[in-house]
Amino acid sequence: MNKLYQKIEYCLKYKNNIVFKFNIEKKTITMVNQQLLPLSLQNKPVSFDLVQKFCSDRILTLNRGYCKEILTACGIEDQSDINICIMCKALSFRDNYWISRTNKKETWEEYNLYNNNFSLNISHIALTGNMQHIAVADDKIFTGELTGKGTKAKCYYRTDNKVVMIKSETKAEILSEVITYYIAQALGIACSRYEFRNIFGKECSVCEIMTCEERELIPCRDILSYFNTNQMSYQGDYYNFFMSVDPINFIRMQILDYVVLNTDRNRDNFGILVYKGRMLGLYPLFDHDSCFKGKSPNGNYFPTSLTFSKTLDLLKTQYAQFYETVNIARFQEILRGDAFKEIFLKCKSADEYEGMIRRAGNL
Amino acid sequence: MILHGMGMKVSEEERNDVIERMFGKRFDGSVDFDDFDESEMIIASKREEAKEEILRYMVCRIKEEYGLSDDGEALLKWDEYKLKYNLCAVGGSNEQVVPEDRVLSEI
Numbered sequence: 001m002n003k004l005y006q007k008i009e010y011c012l013k014y015k016n017n018i019v020f021k022f023n024i025e026k027k028t029i030t031m032v033n034q035q036l037l038p039l040s041l042q043n044k045p046v047s048f049d050l051v052q053k054f055c056s057d058r059i060l061t062l063n064r065g066y067c068k069e070i071l072t073a074c075g076i077e078d079q080s081d082i083n084i085c086i087m088c089k090a091l092s093f094r095d096n097y098w099i100s101r102t103n104k105k106e107t108w109e110e111y112n113l114y115n116n117n118f119s120l121n122i123s124h125i126a127l128t129g130n131m132q133h134i135a136v137a138d139d140k141i142f143t144g145e146l147t148g149k150g151t152k153a154k155c156y157y158r159t160d161n162k163v164v165m166i167k168s169e170t171k172a173e174i175l176s177e178v179i180t181y182y183i184a185q186a187l188g189i190a191c192s193r194y195e196f197r198n199i200f201g202k203e204c205s206v207c208e209i210m211t212c213e214e215r216e217l218i219p220c221r222d223i224l225s226y227f228n229t230n231q232m233s234y235q236g237d238y239y240n241f242f243m244s245v246d247p248i249n250f251i252r253m254q255i256l257d258y259v260v261l262n263t264d265r266n267r268d269n270f271g272i273l274v275y276k277g278r279m280l281g282l283y284p285l286f287d288h289d290s291c292f293k294g295k296s297p298n299g300n301y302f303p304t305s306l307t308f309s310k311t312l313d314l315l316k317t318q319y320a321q322f323y324e325t326v327n328i329a330r331f332q333e334i335l336r337g338d339a340f341k342e343i344f345l346k347c348k349s350a351d352e353y354e355g356m357i358r359r360a361g362n363l
Numbered sequence: 364m365i366l367h368g369m370g371m372k373v374s375e376e377e378r379n380d381v382i383e384r385m386f387g388k389r390f391d392g393s394v395d396f397d398d399f400d401e402s403e404m405i406i407a408s409k410r411e412e413a414k415e416e417i418l419r420y421m422v423c424r425i426k427e428e429y430g431l432s433d434d435g436e437a438l439l440k441w442d443e444y445k446l447k448y449n450l451c452a453v454g455g456s457n458e459q460v461v462p463e464d465r466v467l468s469e470i
Contacts, residue, residue: 120423159419188392190382200420210385246378273381281378284385330392339396 005086008101015096015108022051024082038097040222055085058147065153066129073125074141084146092147093156093209095216114213118142123155127166128200149268166204173289174205175347180260180288182343186334189252190284210284217283219271232267234304234314246281247322251315253285258308259359264290265302292352328363335360
């Protein structure tokens with residue numbers, strides 16, 4: 001793609017509503033509807049930096065599996081954050097924001113990934129890195145692969161009118177994803193259900209994506225941006241925010257992470273559920289491949305920047321009024337029950353079961 | 364905190380209603396393990412399952428290739444597609460069309 005695209009005026013849209021217009025060559029931005037700004041761009045001066053930030057926060061990272069192959073398959077030569085976003089229209093399976101040419105009649109209905117076909121070729125490359133038989137894409141790239149976070153090779157795939165995310169992982173990681181769903185269920189917190197499948201010769205976890213036009217995800221990364229920080233801490237505004245929005249489920253998430261010793265609850269791995277434009281509470285939990293990795297409760301827990309054990313102490317003391325509403329006794333009863341134990345041992349070892357029961361006993 | 368300005372705050376009940384529509388059930392600690400045993404999630408690497416995935420994938424590719432909307436029509440075009448991309452020399456059933464080992468390693 002040549003640099004002509006820099007002369008074109010683009011706009012950030014929420015569905016069919018223009019949020020702002022921008023010109024890359026002139027580095028200008030014209031605000032049209034500030035009310036519709038993504039949360040991560042609020043609380044900031046209106047400047048071209050908003051465009052850069054939106055795009056940088058949105059695109060895949062270079063350390064993602066098969067990143068180069070994905071970019072090559074999409075025919076993207078200028079790999080600046082803004083260009084990558086423009087090439088794929090910033091379409092995602094996360095929210096309803098996208099980028100369109102200002103003077104072109106392009107509608108959300110024609111382009112959104114939920115209701116239109118996206119490229120299976122690019123999905124296939126994103127999962128396998130196999131470029132065989134792949135034609136280089138033209139300037140119409142329909143894929144959500146360029147706007148997802150994480151380091152593992154993965155892809156979106158449509159099956160039976162559902163969109164699923166397929167992620168290539170080790171068997172132990174997949175089984176962590178599988179069993180954590182059941183532990184979350186026992187705790188009464190919504191969590192994506194993962195399955196263990198063999199796809200294109202790879203062992204993969206598969207889960208249905210829960211976003212749709214009505215339901216969007218605001219990742220914690222964006223909440224942090226709103227508060228102009230990228231540090232997660234129990235003393236931070238972001239932590240108070242989650243505690244204000246949905247204290248019980250936020251506490252349940254931390255209890256779950258303590259019990260399964262989830263070492264990767266990073267800022268892209270939890271967030272806020274938005275339904276028809278309204279923030280409803282904690283988004284159903286997802287991404288549990290880093291549970292049961294043999295770490296200690298004295299290890300660091302990202303959301304609080306405390307150890308797992310100290311996080312539990314924090315919840316029991318500072319947030320006691322909410323903590324006590326969680327039915328810990330019922331949770332422990334389920335985990336200790338024969339039915340659950342049998343299921344657990346299909347996924348994990350007896351030692352891991354004992355360790356989990358010990359931690360559950362500390363709740 | 365400006366929760367009201369940001370679209371908050373809603374009730375626990377309201378959130379749970381949405382979650383129930385997402386998952387088709389409530390997450391209230393009353394666990395039902397039946398789906399675990401009925402599911403194939405633990406029996407990994409099942410070759411039949413892999414073949415089915417591959418078949419679905421190939422049908423999708425053929426539909427894209429020829430601009431078709433129907434799975435049956437795509438299957439009728441399978442041989443043509445094979446020849447076009449020199450996918451396999453053997454004919455016969457779909458199972459033979461794309462030898463599994465080749466599919467697993469190449470697709």
